[in-house]
Each structure stands twice: as structure tokens, then as C-alpha cells.
Amino acid sequence: MINIGIIGVTGYTGEELIDVLLRHPQVRIAVVCSRSGQSVKISDIFPKFKGRIDSVCAEIDLKKITEESDLVFLALPHTVSMEIAPALLKAGKKVIDLSADYRLKNISVYKKFYNTKHKDKINLGLAIYGLPEIYRLKIKNARLIANPGCYPTVCILALAPLLALDLIEINSIIIDAKSGTTGAGKKLAEGLLFDEVNEDFKAYKVNTHQHAPEIEQELSKLAGKKVNITFVPHLLPISRGILATIYVKKARHQAPDTKHLISLYKKFYKKEPFVRIKDSGGFPRLKDVVKTNFCDIGIYDNKDSIIIIAAIDNLLKGASGQAVQNMNIMYKFPEHTALL
Amino acid sequence: MINIGIIGVTGYTGEELIDVLLRHPQVRIAVVCSRSGQSVKISDIFPKFKGRIDSVCAEIDLKKITEESDLVFLALPHTVSMEIAPALLKAGKKVIDLSADYRLKNISVYKKFYNTKHKDKINLGLAIYGLPEIYRLKIKNARLIANPGCYPTVCILALAPLLALDLIEINSIIIDAKSGTTGAGKKLAEGLLFDEVNEDFKAYKVNTHQHAPEIEQELSKLAGKKVNITFVPHLLPISRGILATIYVKKARHQAPDTKHLISLYKKFYKKEPFVRIKDSGGFPRLKDVVKTNFCDIGIYDNKDSIIIIAAIDNLLKGASGQAVQNMNIMYKFPEHTALL
Amino acid sequence: MINIGIIGVTGYTGEELIDVLLRHPQVRIAVVCSRSGQSVKISDIFPKFKGRIDSVCAEIDLKKITEESDLVFLALPHTVSMEIAPALLKAGKKVIDLSADYRLKNISVYKKFYNTKHKDKINLGLAIYGLPEIYRLKIKNARLIANPGCYPTVCILALAPLLALDLIEINSIIIDAKSGTTGAGKKLAEGLLFDEVNEDFKAYKVNTHQHAPEIEQELSKLAGKKVNITFVPHLLPISRGILATIYVKKARHQAPDTKHLISLYKKFYKKEPFVRIKDSGGFPRLKDVVKTNFCDIGIYDNKDSIIIIAAIDNLLKGASGQAVQNMNIMYKFPEHTALL
């Protein structure tokens, strides 16, 4: 039984973490806190947890957290995590950070997209990007996990086999992504009011979204050279789920057809518990992945190009579910524990 | 051609007013302003109006408004209208106020429910409650219209025939009302975020809603004695529409059956262009009234009680549509102009 | 480890049963079948189950089912269950029927509301109404469970303390209920098309719904005399959840106030793992119960009447969750297993 600390529970990812961890038989939520500084019962913040957890959410007390936890999840906004992680790491705690603070290895890119200087270059160097399908071995021994962003998770999983097998023109990638509103986090913005989102649909941050460089960093590693993408996110009038439709040029004309592509993907992800490749004729849809930790992927031959469609739940495989998957790997629990 | 001023256009009722008035062949939107104080084109605030209106929304300049308008609509929050209406009335302008400021005749009730002292008792006395089906004759010559609230509009229309004909026990009225989110106005409240409302449903302000005394005031006038109601509003995960299900005890046991009740209602509302009584077997639904100025009413015999179901669009018959209906009456335009 | 059979898996309750049972550590889904008669993998019918269950859904083969199962869930339409249950019971199997076939003890009422004669009076007599909060002791030794309807579950739990304690006028009960669309079952009806339900809200089957006599039967048992209710169901534009707002007259004028009512309810449901009573000022909402097996109840004093608001997930506490709760009781598993 390991003891868990969670810092930052009032947002969507914190709420989802609690929900998943309460189903986990080998962990105990030992301490929960948030920046607001008030002592409130978790079940008063989220009445849905009444009868499941009795803890009080207190203000952040690093001494208490380090004394009472083995592993700490940071479900904090970007730029706040890097102020808290160093002390936890120094105290020998394992840390899984759900913010973007330890994802981008290039601090000038970080500064450009998050509008602030990076404050913890030392730990940035040892942070492992927590995408189990790519970095499982490193995750096993990691002390600091940079849990991937929601868009990056689905896009990297959708493209990894093609890049690893060198099947496409690397600068031809067009990602048309669609996300539910929880992807934007819980915040009082006019654009997130019910009547602004309901029965609407729109693109936003065309080619300026902060997840684009994160996707490019990881795709570049897979390709072994710099990858530039076109990334257009859209806001869906639903609560949860991301579906990305991706268009790429084949690298050569004698490229694999749909059937062969499907078989390559199935082989690539053969041992993965949370990646499912659609058979011919099947299409991923949000309904199949929402409230699960699965990533569903469909691949379609399109003459000299390939279309890939992939879907996840942004709060589970795209955030808190993946964080728990990383924890399971770090502690050698069965990887699907609390996630099926 | 009459000249219209609108004060307060950034909220839902202001936006809807513009939409309706742009279809009206006998009026011209002469001046539009809001409290924010910036000069912005209406079509920049609401891109949907581009190509339909070219006006600039300026800060509130009462001199300019009185010079350029014949009639002024106040689409302002409660407590703000009563600071602006007096000057307009003094300058001889007609005023239709969509806020609650001139609806409640009893200023201590106003204070209790709106948390502020009433500041314009003089004009409160001459304000006409703008429900055409009840007060059409007075509206014709009114200088100041207190445009009814959304819940009161649907509830009063649903109950007026029963009270006017003395068919029910007046203190048995239970109103179970359900409204879309625009009824709450456009404001940054956590409870109005998309993910808070989507796929949810809940009651709120049980027996403490500020529309309850407004309903009671008008039902009491119709009944000729004090009426007390039970009023439970609920929030629907949709943008527009109110449906109220109302339960009342019959006054005597030899009371009319469904067929007779329907015929009484049809007679009561015979000449009304915007009230539709469902035939036997029919049920009002939001789909039939949303984006219209109609109020649909169904009446059902239930042994010694009666069930009434009524539905409107809260932004049209419950606000801006009714305001234009009042204007049409005041200016002797065909009552349905711009509203069908 | 007990072996489970499920008959009828293509509807919403069958799908939900699989989802819950797959999380249950002490059971094994041994055989799954449906009336359609084709052999199809469960994960082809419901792609969301891929990677979680590999079974094939076959045609109904009672011999195979009785050989391979200890307990059989019937997730069949009304009138079909009673054709299948007798053989299973005869073979010594335990049966939990999610249809209405064994709920109504009065077969002429059954005939009136389900338009067919009852075909299994013998087993009707020994069927236990599977509402654990009322019948837990009988459920323990039951061979046939009539799993309650969704509306009845929430309404009976909301009213049981008041009736058991004789606090209200038993013929004053008005139930204004609102349900998501899955409550109607999965069927090709024009009224269930997306565009018919989306952004709409309406009442249906006013005082003619087949769940009304089921509610009256159980409330009558609790009260010790015949209870007649007014029951008006409405269709919410959401997938899951029922919220009922209930209005009752107090039995005497010196009746308990809100605080006292809350304390009575908390006492009544003290040991219940799935009933949560809201503290003063709190309101049940669907968001807190959807995807859970909880029933949330709020009680509000309203002069000489009482308002009760209660909410459940219609597919969990209102169907498949409750069915598993009954199974847990029958097999002495911890009652919350697979349900938290």
C-alpha cells in the first residue's frame, strides 16, 4: 500500500485523479491539498465523492506532504508545478506532474508558449515524458514524470508507427483535432459558458496552440529529425473526449495499403493494454473511449496519402488515467489496475 | 418609422432585441449603447449581425439617446434601470424596461428580493406590467412598460383563466418550472460553465426565487385576493426555453373535465395571436416555442386536481419578443409584426 | 467465483451490466446471449468493450445457460422475461429480472399497463422486489428478484421515510419526474432521434406511465393503506439520470421542519451504502449521481407541505447497478463491490 499526495484537486484533472485512485486497491490517498488555502472536505467540493472519501483538502504544506506521501501528483496549472516539484524531489518523493512544466526540453520554446521563464532546469533534465507506449522502460525508474498533454497523447500514439517505420513525408503532417471543453481546464472564461459552447463548433488557436511544440518534440525524436506539423484544434460542444483526424503524405508510392497499415499498427502496439487498432471498416468514436483509458486508432489508405483517426478521453488517457498508468509502471502494479 | 434606442446590448435580451427589431419594417435602431463605455461595432460584439447592422455601441449618453429616439428599450440588469428611466421619461420618451425594476408594486418586497432600496417610486406608480394578454388596453397608452419576467410570463398565462373564472383553490398552486441557461443572463459564474450544466439537471432557489413574488402579485390581482404559490425552478442543460408543469386543486368537486377546461382556455385566449391551447392529447414542448413568441398551454384533468403545462422561449415571449409585442401595441402596429 | 449468465445484452441495461460485472472480482461472465440469434462478439456489438471481454453473444440456449451459470440476469423487454424465467428457476438457478414482469403483484394491473396477460403467476408469488433499502433481508435468500423500475427506485427511496413514519397525507403525493433518454430503452422511435430530443423538453404519459402503479404498490405497502399518486414524467435532453421533485402535504400542522426532516432521513438510511441525504442548503443534482449507484435525496420544509428532491442514474441505481447490488446481497459479497 503506497501513500499518495495530490496537490491541486479543484480542477478537472484533480477530480478525475481522485476518482481513479479511489478504485485502486494498492494505494491510499494520504494527503490532498490545493492552493486556495481553505480546509474543506473533498466531499463538500465535489458532492459526488460523498460516501467514498472523507479527506479534507488543506492548504499546501510541503512538510506534511513529504512526511505522509510516497508519491505526489501535481494537478496544478502550468508554471506553478515547477515551483513545488523541486522540494518534493529533494525530499526523495516521486513526482508525477500533470502540468506542462517538465514536458518541453527546450526552455526557449517553453518561454515562447507559456510566457514565462523556466525556473527548474535541473529537474527538467531528469524528467521522463510519461507516455508508456514509448517510454515504458524509462518510466519504471523515473523520479519525475512529465505527464503528457491531452492532444500530444492522442497525436503521438496515432503517428508513432508511421514515423518509427519511416513511412511518411515527415513535414506533411496535418492534424485536425477536436476536443471537449474539459480540455481547456476549469476556469471562468466567457468562451466556456454553457450558452457559448452549446450547439456551437469552432476552431481556435490555429497553429498557435501550446501543444503543437510538444507534439513536434516527440515526433522529431521518433523520426530522428525535426518534424513540423500543421495543428488546428477545434472545440466540441461536449464535456470529454478528443478525436484527431490526421492527414499525411506517404514517403514513397509503393507504400502499404489499408490492410497492411492496420497490420503494422497492430504489431507496433501488440503488447499495449490501452491502444486498440480498428479493423478494416471500423472508425474510432468518442463514445468508445470516453470514461476509459483506451486510445482507439483507425488507419485508412488514401491513394498517395494516409488518414489516421485517433480518439481518447482527454481526462483519462489524456491526463489522470495516464498518470495512474505511469504510477502503476513505477510501482510494478499490473498496468491496468484501477483503469479498466 | 419610429426611432429606437437600446440601452444595454451586450446581454442575451439586448442581443435578441436587435435580432427582432432588424426584422421590423416600421422601426429604425437609431442608437445603441452599453455601460461598458467603449465604442465598438455591434457586429464586432456579435459577429452574427455582420451584414445586418452597422451601428456602433457607444457609452450611455442620455442627451444623445433622448434626441435620437422615440422609444427606448432598457436591457439592463436589475437596479440599473431605475437610475436611467426617470431622465428618459422626463424627456418625454416612451420606455420599455426589461429589468425587474418596475414590476413589483410593493417596494419592501422589491427590497427583500433584489437587496436594494427602490429609487424611483414615482414612476413605479405609472409603470404598466407589460403582459398584453392581461393588460393590452393599458399598454396602448403606457409611457413606461415593466416588461414581465420569463417565469412570470409563462406561469401567469398558464393560470389566468383558472383564477379569473374562480375554478381552483388559490393556495394550492405548485409550479415546477424548468428553464434553459439563458434565463440566468450572461455572467461569469462557475455554475454556468459548459461542463457544469451539460448532462446535468437540478433545482435551484427552491421557494426563494425572485420571480415568485412577481407571479404572486399578478395572480393575486387576477384572483382578487392574496395568492401564495410553491415555486421550484430547475436548470435545463439547453440554451433557451421554459416549460412549467403546474398542479392545482379544483375549487369544487363538480369541476370541469379536460375537454371543458380546454374549451374554457380557448375561449379565454380566443383573440390572442401568441397563445396556443393544445387540443386533447397534445403536450406543449420546448421545440414548438423556442425561437418563436408563442406560449403553448396544455390542460389536463386529474381527478380533484388540474395539471397545466405551459412553454415559452424565455428570450422571446419571456423577454425581448414580448417587449416588441408591447411596442407594437403602443404604436398600433399589427401586433405580430416582426414576431412571426 | 460465481458464474454469470446474461440474457439480452444489446440494450442499455445489458450493456451497463457487462460494464459493472467486468469490474467485479468475484464473478465471471460465463454466458451471454440475445434474442437476435446471431453469434457476434460482444466487442463487435459494443466496440468500447474491446480489450475487456472476448465473449461471443449467441442465441438463447437455455440448456447451455443452466449448465454454465449460477445466476442469470434477464435484461429483456417486458413480457419476454416471464417466458424464460420459469425454466431457469426450475433448473435451480437464481434469477434477477430487470424487466417489469415480476414487479406488479396484481396481474390485472399488469395486464392494464403492459397490454398482455401474465403468464407465470406461480413465480410471481415468490419474486422479491429488489430494492435493498426496503427488502434486504428477503433479498438475501431470494431465488427470483424483480429488479425495480428506474422511476420507482428514486420515488420510493424519496418517500419511504415519510410514509413509514406516517408524516404525510398519503393521497397528496405529486411526483414531477425528469429522465434522460436511456430510460426509454434503445429503440427506433422517431421521438428518440437526436434532433427530436436535443434542445427540447416535454412531459409525456401524464398520469398514464406504467411505473405509476409500481410506485403506488410499494408506497401502499410502506403506508399500510392504498396510496394514489399524481405522476408526471418528463424527457430531459441528456443520456442518463433521473431527478424527481416531489410535493406532499404534511399530515399535521405541528410537523417537522427542514432540519428535523433531514435528521429523520439520515437516521432512516443510516446504514445504507448508496443513499446520501443532503445537508441543509444542498440540492441533489444529476452530475453527482450519474455513473454511480448512489441515490441523493434533499428534503425541504415548505410551510404545510414538504418538498423532496431525489436523483439517481437510471441505468445504475435505476437498473443494472441495483441488480448487481442485489447479487452482492444474495451472495454475501460486500454490498458495494464493483459499485464504487
Place this chain on the structure above:
Amino acid sequence: MINIGIIGVTGYTGEELIDVLLRHPQVRIAVVCSRSGQSVKISDIFPKFKGRIDSVCAEIDLKKITEESDLVFLALPHTVSMEIAPALLKAGKKVIDLSADYRLKNISVYKKFYNTKHKDKINLGLAIYGLPEIYRLKIKNARLIANPGCYPTVCILALAPLLALDLIEINSIIIDAKSGTTGAGKKLAEGLLFDEVNEDFKAYKVNTHQHAPEIEQELSKLAGKKVNITFVPHLLPISRGILATIYVKKARHQAPDTKHLISLYKKFYKKEPFVRIKDSGGFPRLKDVVKTNFCDIGIYDNKDSIIIIAAIDNLLKGASGQAVQNMNIMYKFPEHTALL
């Protein structure tokens, strides 16, 4: 005052046609009929029209229709229109066909995508493709209008300036389109049930949609050579609206930037009453076009490619609104009559 016949009113486009035509001061709905063959009041089929239209929808009687109408709208399913149009045209009536029957000039393509042989090649030759922004002059004198499909309308308007000005590689066009459910028509299909669509999102008919050849036909005419597109439609969990995000390669590297592209589009559509080009920084969204006849277009420079985003209401500019716009042109009514 011209007399209008409408054949096929029970679907979404027929319903929308009635709604628009009732606001048109220069037309009279003279005869309305449907294939169902029953005589039912329009206001019984669509209770929302009660108080606005009193007509009876009768079975199709071509003699009556030709006697009583000047212009006939066919809101019929594909393959049915071409059985009815010839008689109307022979009787000298003008016909606006909202089905696909007269859109594709190549009958073998028609056969491939609509699974039936074309039955009216003679009139196919004289049918004018009713996209006013491209074919206004021909529409003026047309006797038979093939009203464009919803996806084609938005895609052709989005791409016409680039093709007409020869700015892009014509075989690089990728259209990622998203539509609300009414685009699929009103039919009892499991995939259109509320619970199947709600909170879901998915692609469908990837590169096999029947609108792809229609788009290719029209783009080819604009380009002066054969254009092949990649077309991936998706289903949005909303009732109305299409938004297409389009990716194209620039024809040469010294291609125009965003500012210049916007100015080219504004010039191209300068006189169009229903095309609005977003200024720099603006994005089309469904909220701005739903319930209007507008098409909003945004253009974004993306290094050696261009992104175009365009949005319409599929039932108005994508069907019935455009049909009325065509009628206005044919009868020299102001083009925006009944459409603003």
C-alpha cells in the same frame, strides 16, 4: 404574389422551407403535399406552425399542383425527384429541386453514388446548379434549379476564389468537414438516436461520401481541369450547422499572405449578400451562422499551405434558405427577402 407548391414537407428541408416562405411577403404557399398520402394539417405534423399556416398536406396530385402553383419546390429524397420533375417542367412550371437528382452532370457518377440509374437525362441537361455566388446569371432564367448539397455549398464557396485565381495546387485539397445531425435527413436509423449521437463525435463515409463528386465537379469547372479532393465528413452532436476546415498547398512559394488572401476573398465576394469574410484574427463559428443564410469564411496563411475555415447552416444556406435565395433571383425579388 406568386403561388408556391411544395412536394415533400415532412423532412427537415420541407419544414425549413415552410418556415422561410411564411416570412416572404411576395409569395403564397398554395399547395403542400407529401408522399405519405394522408390529408393532415401542416400544423398537426409540425405543431410549431400552428397559428402561422392552416394548409392541409395532401397526397401528391400533379394536376392540382400544376394548376395552383407557379413554382414548385421538391423537398424529396434522392431518386424520387427525377420521377416528378419532368411532368412539372412539361406543364411549364419552374422547379427548384432540393434533392441530388439534377446536380451531377455525369450519370455514371450519379449511378455509382446513388445506386440507381438516372431517369431524366433530358432535364438534367438544362438544370442549373443553384449556387448564386457562381451561377447567378444562369439562375435568373432557369426553369430547373438543382439546389446544391450542404457540404458542397460550404466547400465550393470556401475554395472558389483560390481556384478561380489559380493560387493553389489543385490536387492538394483536404476537406475535414463537420456537420450537425439534420444533415443526414430525418430517418429512423440507430446511428441517429439521441443516445448514439449525444456526447459523441466521429468520422463517417471517409472518402466515400456522395457529396465528394459534387464538390469535385464544381471545383473542376472553376479550375478548368479535373480536381480530386480528400473529403472526410464527421458527425457533430448538434442539430444544425456545418463547419469545414480545409487545407491546400499554395501553387507557388511567393504566394499571398493572410492579409492579402483576406483582401482577395473580400473582393471576390464583394457584392454577395450572404458571404462574409472574417477579418484577420477572426474565426468562423457555427453560432454565427446557424438560423441564418450566411456563409462565414476565414483564410489563414500557413507557410507553403493555406487553411480555409467556412461555416453555414446546413438547412438554410445548405438547403432551404439557398432554395429561396434562388427563387428570389428567378423572380427578381430583392435577394435577401425572407432571409435576413
